Amino acid sequence: MKRAQENPFELSIMILTRNRKNEVLRAIQSCVECCLPEKTEFVIVDNASEDGTQQDVERFLLSHSCTWQYHYLPENIGCAAGRNVGLRISRGRFVFFLDDDAYIEGPKESFFQDMIRVMRQHDDIFCITTSLFDTKLNHARPFAPSRFHHSGEFYRVLMFHGGSSMIDKEKWLDPNRLFFDYQFRGMAELYPTLKGYFHGRYVVEMPSVRVIHDPSPNAFFSQRMQILYHYSGAVHVKLTFYPGITHPIVYGMFVLRIWKYLGRKGVSEAFEKLSNINKNLAPETVSLKQFLRLLSEFGLVNVF
Known part of the structure; x- marks a missing residue:
């Protein structure tokens, strides 16, 4: 593993994966095609893959001169707990969560900078969720919007998508946990959204930053x-x-x-x-x- 610098990173790109080697490589490729902040690290949390994911991912990251952490888990602990692991070991102030079967559409030149700028400008925003187009549904996944809080660039929503969102760790209430570890699957994002809301820290959607979710045929649940x-x-x-x-x-x-x-x-x-x-x-x-x-x-x- 390539060692990161000791000083804090601005951005950690966190991807949770399991037995989706081709999909996760596509996700990472879409990130490196973007204009990244100078101090960026990749954090890959592997939920006990058995398809050689780690070797191929590390080879790719090395070939693109990236800094990364690869954390292999001996058993599948689920999405929520896996993302919590990524949150704990990430060294960036801003953590972008990307599903392994999703990829960034754009704008490639300002995707990350646009979200970071908005969170720096608004002290009450702790999470930004992107527009998310689902290829299986053939439309963007809807978010429940606020009746009152809209701006030209973003609007407040009731929940974010865990696989396509950015967190400002300095504004979050618990540096070690974003989700319930035991919530193996199912609306895990609702907990941090409501916890943040009741503490005056909010989730917004930015429609201008776009991610494509292309659900893997390697699904884990019916x-x-x-x-x-x-x-x-x-x-x-x-x-x-x-x-x-x-x-x-x-x-x-x-x-x-x-x-x-x-x-x-x-x-x-x-x-x-x-x-x-x-x-x-x-x-x-x-x-x-x-x-x-x-x-x-x-x-x-x-x-x-």
Whole structure:
């Protein structure tokens, strides 16, 4: 591994991967094609790949004179915990998370600098999420926008995409954890978004910075499992923060959504998933006033 300098980096580009050698090389290629800050490092966290990913990635980074850390995990610990590892070992103030099956579209000359500039100019923005076009869906993934907070360059959103976003570590509340380690999959980004929101630190989307998500055929979960993880994970995070008076509505919306996509049988499966994840529940309950502010800004359907 090429040793990084001891002084802090401006940017860490963090990519989590597992058995997607070709995809992760494409992701890294799209980064090196951009105009990078002088002090940039790559942080690759490998969730126990078995396809020779490390050798090919390090060969590529060496050939492009990059500075990097390659952290190989002996077992697959999931997206959330894997990204937390990347956050902990990254040495840049700004950490850009990129999925291994995504790549930067542009603008290549200012992709990273545009996000860094906005976060330096706005003390209350801790995370910027990019526009994300999904080739499988054939459209950009939607984000729930604020009703009030828009500018010509960005707008506040309720959640970011974990595989296409930049974090300012100096503004985040915990340098060692962004996500729940135990949340193997499913709406992990909602926890830092809400935690930041209730502490006056926000997530915005910048439509001008664009990433393409080209879902790998090497998928780790069926669509059914993705739905179960998605909605049970979201409810778990909401129960962490929302006042108790709102919990019946949270559960009611949970049942309706699962029934819509998976039918009656899916509801019992979903509650089993939720019961397992709720064993880790550690409430950080906010006041009703704080919650009503969130509700006013993003609306009932998005908040519940």
